[in-house]
Amino acid sequence: xxxxxxxxxxxxxxxxxxxxxxxxxxxxxxxxxxxxxxxxxxxxxxxxxxxxxxxxxxxxxxxxxxxxxxxxxxxxxxxxxxxxxxxxxxxxxxxxxxxxxxxxxxxxxxxxxxxxxxxxxxxxxxxxxxxxxxxxxxxxxxxxxxxxxxxxxxxxxxxxxxxxxxxxxxxxxxxxxxxxxxxxxxxxxxxxxxxxxxxxxxxxxxxxxxxxxxxxxxxxxxxxxxxxxxxxxxxxxxxxxxxxxxxxxxxxxxxxxxxxxxxxxxxxxxxxxxxxxxxxxxxxxxxxxxxxxxxxxxxxxxxxxxxxxxxxxxxxxxxxxxxxxxxxxxxxxxxxxxxxxxxxxxxxxxxxxxxxxxxxxxxxxxxxxxxxxxxxx
Amino acid sequence: xxxxxxxxxxxxxxxxxxxxxxxxxxxxxxxxxxxxxxxxxxxxxxxxxxxxxxxxxxxxxxxxxxxxxxxxxxxxxxxxxxxxxxxxxxxxxxxxxxxxxxxxxxxxxxxxxxxxxxxxxxxxxxxxxxxxxxxxxxxxxxxxxxxxxxxxxxxxxxxxxxxxxxxxxxxxxxxxxxxxxxxxxxxxxxxxxxxxxxxxxxxxxxxxxxxxxxxxxxxxxxxxxxxxxxxxxxxxxxxxxxxxxxxxxxxxxxxxxxxxxxxxxxxxxxxxxxxxxxxxxxxxxxxxxxxxxxxxxxxxxxxxxxxxxxxxxxxxxxxxxxxxxxxxxxxxxxxxxxxxxxxxxxxxxxxxxxxxxxxxxxxxxxxxxxxxxxxxxxxxxxxxxxxxxxxxxxxxxxxxxxxxxxxxxxxxxxxxxxxxxxxxxxxxxxxxxxxxxxxxxxxxxxxxxxxxxxxxxxxxxxxxxxxxxxxxxxxxxxxxxxxxxxxxxxxxxxxxxxxxxxxxxxxxxxxxxxxxxxxxxxxxxxxxxx
Ligand SMILES: Nc1ncnc2c1ncn2[C@@H]1O[C@H](COP(=O)(O)OP(=O)(O)OP(=O)(O)O)[C@@H](O)[C@H]1O
Ligand SMILES: [Mg+2]
Numbered sequence: 001x002x003x004x005x006x007x008x009x010x011x012x013x014x015x016x017x018x019x020x021x022x023x024x025x026x027x028x029x030x031x032x033x034x035x036x037x038x039x040x041x042x043x044x045x046x047x048x049x050x051x052x053x054x055x056x057x058x059x060x061x062x063x064x065x066x067x068x069x070x071x072x073x074x075x076x077x078x079x080x081x082x083x084x085x086x087x088x089x090x091x092x093x094x095x096x097x098x099x100x101x102x103x104x105x106x107x108x109x110x111x112x113x114x115x116x117x118x119x120x121x122x123x124x125x126x127x128x129x130x131x132x133x134x135x136x137x138x139x140x141x142x143x144x145x146x147x148x149x150x151x152x153x154x155x156x157x158x159x160x161x162x163x164x165x166x167x168x169x170x171x172x173x174x175x176x177x178x179x180x181x182x183x184x185x186x187x188x189x190x191x192x193x194x195x196x197x198x199x200x201x202x203x204x205x206x207x208x209x210x211x212x213x214x215x216x217x218x219x220x221x222x223x224x225x226x227x228x229x230x231x232x233x234x235x236x237x238x239x240x241x242x243x244x245x246x247x248x249x250x251x252x253x254x255x256x257x258x259x260x261x262x263x264x265x266x267x268x269x270x271x272x273x274x275x276x277x278x279x280x281x282x283x284x285x286x287x288x289x290x291x292x293x294x295x296x297x298x299x300x301x302x303x304x305x306x307x308x309x310x311x312x313x314x315x316x317x318x319x320x321x322x323x324x325x326x327x328x329x330x331x332x333x334x335x336x337x338x339x340x341x342x343x344x345x346x347x348x349x350x351x352x353x354x355x356x357x358x359x360x361x362x363x364x365x366x367x368x369x370x371x372x373x374x375x376x377x
Numbered sequence: 378x379x380x381x382x383x384x385x386x387x388x389x390x391x392x393x394x395x396x397x398x399x400x401x402x403x404x405x406x407x408x409x410x411x412x413x414x415x416x417x418x419x420x421x422x423x424x425x426x427x428x429x430x431x432x433x434x435x436x437x438x439x440x441x442x443x444x445x446x447x448x449x450x451x452x453x454x455x456x457x458x459x460x461x462x463x464x465x466x467x468x469x470x471x472x473x474x475x476x477x478x479x480x481x482x483x484x485x486x487x488x489x490x491x492x493x494x495x496x497x498x499x500x501x502x503x504x505x506x507x508x509x510x511x512x513x514x515x516x517x518x519x520x521x522x523x524x525x526x527x528x529x530x531x532x533x534x535x536x537x538x539x540x541x542x543x544x545x546x547x548x549x550x551x552x553x554x555x556x557x558x559x560x561x562x563x564x565x566x567x568x569x570x571x572x573x574x575x576x577x578x579x580x581x582x583x584x585x586x587x588x589x590x591x592x593x594x595x596x597x598x599x600x601x602x603x604x605x606x607x608x609x610x611x612x613x614x615x616x617x618x619x620x621x622x623x624x625x626x627x628x629x630x631x632x633x634x635x636x637x638x639x640x641x642x643x644x645x646x647x648x649x650x651x652x653x654x655x656x657x658x659x660x661x662x663x664x665x666x667x668x669x670x671x672x673x674x675x676x677x678x679x680x681x682x683x684x685x686x687x688x689x690x691x692x693x694x695x696x697x698x699x700x701x702x703x704x705x706x707x708x709x710x711x712x713x714x715x716x717x718x719x720x721x722x723x724x725x726x727x728x729x730x731x732x733x734x735x736x737x738x739x740x741x742x743x744x745x746x747x748x749x750x751x752x753x754x755x756x757x758x759x760x761x762x763x764x765x766x767x768x769x770x771x772x773x774x775x776x777x778x779x780x781x782x783x784x785x786x787x788x789x790x791x792x793x794x795x796x797x798x799x800x801x802x803x804x805x806x807x808x809x810x811x812x813x814x815x816x817x818x819x820x821x822x823x824x825x826x827x828x829x830x831x832x833x834x835x836x837x838x839x840x841x842x843x844x845x846x847x848x849x850x851x852x853x854x855x856x857x858x859x860x861x862x863x864x865x866x867x868x869x870x871x872x873x874x875x876x877x878x879x880x881x882x883x884x885x886x887x888x889x890x891x892x893x894x895x896x897x898x899x900x901x902x903x904x905x906x907x
Contacts, residue, residue, distance in 0.1 A: 219764050222748070222755050229741045236700060236730065236738040237753040238721030350409070 011348075013300065016341035020334045027329055033322060041314045041322070042307075050192040051310055057197070058306035059299075060204040061259050061277060065284030066302055067211045068256035070293040072137075074215055075228040075248045077130075081123055081141025082256040083281025084148030089118040090260030091152050091171065094271035095160035097264065098172035107178035108265060112203075112258065119257020120250040122148060127249025131242035137249065145281075156271065170272035180265045200262035207255060212295045214251075224248055256281065286331070290338050305331060395423040396459030398555050398586035399444065399475075404453035406439055408795065410787025413439040414450070415610040421555075421603070423458070426577055426587045428597040428618075431607035432631050432827045433799025434785040437590045438480055440607070441557045444588075445477040446470035457555070476548030480559040480590075480798045480825065481736045482540055486533040490526050491515060494547045518549050522579050534661060536687030538569040545576070556580065558589040560798065562596055563825050566685050566853045567888060574600045592799070592827050594623035606630055631829040644677035645863050649709075650847035651697070651728075651816045656706035658692040660871065665704065666692040668871045674816070674847040679838070681850045681862030681879065685891055689871040690820070690851050691733060697818050697849065698730050699723050710816055724753055729814035731805055731822050733851070739805050742794035746786065747775040749793045750808045757812075778807035782837075783830060799826040806834050810841055817841070820851045835861060855884050869893050 025035035045051040065082055072079035093115035102110045126140035162172040180199035184191040191197060215221035226234040227244050235241050263275045287305055291297030308331055312324040397420050404417040413436040421427040429437050442448040444455060446464030455462050457473050464470045467477075484493050495511050515528045524542045526535070532543065541561055548556060558577075562570045577587050577600060591597050597604060598618045606614045606629040614629050653672040660666030667689045674680045684690060695701035697708060699720040707716045715723055730753070732738035740749055751760040751771050759770030775789040782803045786796055793801060802825050809817060822838065823831040838861060842848060852858050858865060859879045867875040867890040875890040889896040 217765050219755060219761050219766060222751065222766055225744070226741055226748075226752065226755075229743055230737075232737045233732075233739055233741060233752060235720070236698065236732055237755065238719070238724045240719065240721070 012345040016337040020337040059302040060200040062302035066287035066298040069288040084145035085119040085256040086259035089257030115257040116254040120254035123253020124250040127246035131245040398423040400456040425602040428601035434797040436610040474554040476553030477557040478544040491528040679848040681858040684868035729809040733820040782807035
């Protein structure tokens with residue numbers, strides 16, 4: 001029975017991929033392209049160490065962003081503000097990382113701490129507004145996003161810009177103590193030319209472990225999930241709902257603060273408008289949905305999303321070139337397929353359970369007649 | 378006494394030669410781990426009140442949900458007014474003239490009566506809701522069946538009796554001719570039950586058919602034309618109420634004797650465990666919801682609070698549990714002034730609570746049973762070790778509760794929402810009583826549990842009292858109040874208007890106090906010094 005259950009758990013993602021593949025193929029055929037071409041590009045990509053490495057490097061920030069959103073979801077809070085939180089945290093952490101007088105590798109800790117604190121403060125504002133002023137966190141985080149997206153370049157050009165160097169707008173480079181080493185030594189046969197293994201993946205893994213332990217194993221996580229599933233009952237059980245809202249938002253934002261560090265703790269070791277990744281916050285929402293807020297699910301979602309991202313280059317450089325928008329369409333289709341697949345599998349599971357009961361209870365119902373006189377049936 | 382599985386010996390007059398309103402044949406429904414219904418046969422004549430009784434988890438609600446299209450039967454057929462039907466969803470059942478009022482109310486608190494009634498009753502051609510027409514129709518229905526409620530009142534301001542009427546109006550508004558009521562009287566005090574039954578008889582007079590589930594056998598006998606008994610998911614008998622007694626029914630259901638909540642030998646000590654002084658809580662419209670309440674409950678004492686719901690019970694519970702701010706007054710537990718303590722601190726100080734509304738305040742319906750048992754004690758052993766959840770400890774405690782309190786469930790990992798209403802209640806009772814409380818606030822502790830389990834819960838309460846528990850008992854069931862309480866007070870309009878001796882009081886006197894009149898004539902003043 002447990003093995004069957006495991007099979008059912010795996011059935012959903014497999015079904016989703018099958019459905020997504022078919023739907024994408026239909027979309028390609030309808031637009032006049034051969035699905036086979038795209039498929040062979042993707043297959044090539046899946047066997048290329050270089051492309052896989054790029055995928056993993058990209059998936060790390062996606063994962064952290066997905067977890068940040070998922071923490072909010074666990075308490076029915078919709079943190080749309082990951083975008084603003086990580087950008088603001090990124091620029092401040094980069095500037096602080098260059099400026100703080102920290103000895104040796106403690107600089108890394110300092111950068112992480114600043115990023116978490118800035119992210120947490122920014123989203124905590126939305127949490128406070130929600131808890132004490134009843135402002136929807138959706139509205140508040142959208143507004144805070146707008147402010148952060150203006151504030152970030154302002155801070156960068158006005159206060160944090162490194163004028164010692166050419167025209168590039170960037171913060172001062174982080175000294176060596178604040179740099180994480182590449183993980184190339186982990187790749188069997190060494191890193192392929194022109195690709196490096198970004199150490200950010202370690203931070204992503206740590207975030208995943210913390211997320212799991214915090215939400216599913218800790219007392220705090222219990223309170224948080226209880227508040228998400230029934231706020232009235234949680235309050236009656238002694239959870240301080242307002243405090244919980246603020247803390248959950250702050251944690252979500254704190255994790256969000258880490259999203260942008262892959263280009264700060266690693267090359268180019270500073271915040272530049274070109275290298276700093278944008279849009280990860282919104283992608284995080286889709287990835288949290290894909291992974292159903294589960295630490296492993298989010299990892300798979302992040303990897304899949306990154307894999308398709310990477311295919312864009314190969315698609316447009318194919319002969320004849322294929323439209324890179326196909327990748328975006330596939331990503332959209334995957335989100336839909338996952339939602340549908342989970343629903344279908346849940347129904348099948350329910351029906352199977354019922355059949356199982358039927359099999360085990362084939363024997364006729366108890367026919368003990370009541371002892372009272374006259375009560376015949 | 379003559380009984381049969383088909384129609385009652387003498388068909389009730391209203392039945393005439395109409396086809397039976399509902400005929401269920403061979404209904405079987407399985408859930409993961411349990412068979413909820415197994416080959417059920419039931420036939421309800423048109424224009425009658427048909428009661429369904431049975432133990433907790435016997436499958437009553439499931440059967441009615443099948444008839445209402447909320448669940449699909451695995452086997453069996455449904456015939457409505459002579460026509461075979463299959464319902465895929467409630468909308469199909471509504472179209473066939475069937476309406477259901479659920480065991481747990483499903484009204485939107487922040488909407489008005491009118492909005493609630495109209496909600497979901499798909500507007501016809503014009504997409505916009507004509508409030509005028511709807512209001513008129515609600516008034517008409519209300520007058521026709523004696524269900525008077527102000528269409529523009531906010532639902533959150535209504536007491537349970539009125540909410541019940543809104544639920545029924547909602548169903549009638551959609552044109553139901555067959556009404557299903559799942560435990561409609563569980564939360565009502567006797568006067569309200571009388572009102573409801575008057576409404577039901579009126580509906581019957583108009584030719585409507587009522588199917589209703591109840592654990593209160595006396596009520597069933599007084600209002601039903603036919604009674605079907607369900608046991609372990611299957612129909613075991615259909616009887617005529619004039620030919621059976623409550624005792625017979627209980628025997629048919631469970632084979633238990635009818636319990637009586639007697640508790641005469643006093644265990645009251647001198648140590649005051651819970652004390653309220655001048656407790657005042659703000660209410661709507663400037664009038665305090667709770668007005669200068671003074672109460673003392675000693676170790677080993679059960680203090681019963683009688684009253685029609687909506688007279689301050691909710692606020693009283695919330696005040697003791699720290700869920701509402703006091704305007705004035707102090708609350709002490711033992712030697713501690715807990716007035717400013719948080720809910721968590723009070724819980725940790727061993728103040729336990731069985732909430733009024735188990736779905737709203739007592740359960741995480743989609744979480745497993747063991748997580749539900751941890752609720753309220755999530756800072757204490759055996760549910761946590763340090764800052765982490767102790768899953769094994771929580772499962773162990775849950776298994777114990779399931780065993781000791783007779784919770785019918787396939788396991789401790791099923792979601793709480795999969796338990797029947799009465800079994801959810803048993804789980805909550807078990808959770809609170811095993812939390813080693815010194816003070817227990819128990820609101821309707823046996824709401825929705827069957828007669829057998831009721832006796833068991835009463836026993837547990839008496840035992841806990843004998844070992845020193847102080848209980849604040851709030852209940853709509855006067856027999857329960859009188860039978861369990863050492864002291865009985867009456868709450869009316871947010872004030873304690875009477876203190877009576879449960880050994881000598883009569884239900885009539887209590888009823889008078891509860892509606893704000895003094896049994897000796899005239900309106901009641903404040904509580905007399907006892
Ligand atoms: N959604 C569900 N999933 C799994 N099991 C269920 C579900 N609904 C009901 N059951 C199971 O079916 C059985 C019958 O439940 P049902 O709610 O019909 O009982 P009931 O007769 O209404 O009891 P009560 O008097 O306590 O309300 C119970 O064992 C219950 O656990
Ligand atoms: Mg039920």
